[in-house]
Amino acid sequence: MNLNEDSSRLFFPEAELAGLPLEFLQSLDKTQNKEVKLTLESNHVEDILELCKIAKTRKTMDMAYGKRCEDANIPVLRKLVLACLF
Incomplete structure (x- = not known):
């Protein structure tokens, strides 16, 4: 899986999205x-991080964005690093 294939969604009550345009x-x-259903696509992430007034919502979105495809890509990265060492 790569970032373009990621279909992760986050769900928030509308009250936790204070500051976002109607x-x-x-x-x-x-x-x-x-x-409200939000994706981890950059347009949703940027709006949350820049406009949302709720720190917990911004943190949740930021952490999820940073962990996209982690399960699929960590083994690949590990294999590449080991290949470079030997």
Whole structure:
């Protein structure tokens, strides 16, 4: 899996997205529980990190963004490093 194939989603109650423009919030899909669905695509991540007033939401998004494809890519990276050592 590479970053272009990542389909991870995060779900937040709308109250945890304070500071985001109304038109942005309205453009997002919502769950049956009325939580907002966000992807880890750069346009969603940038808006959250720059505009959201809730520190916990920004931290959650930042950590998830940093761990994209981690499970798939760590073994590949480990193999490459070991190949370079020998």
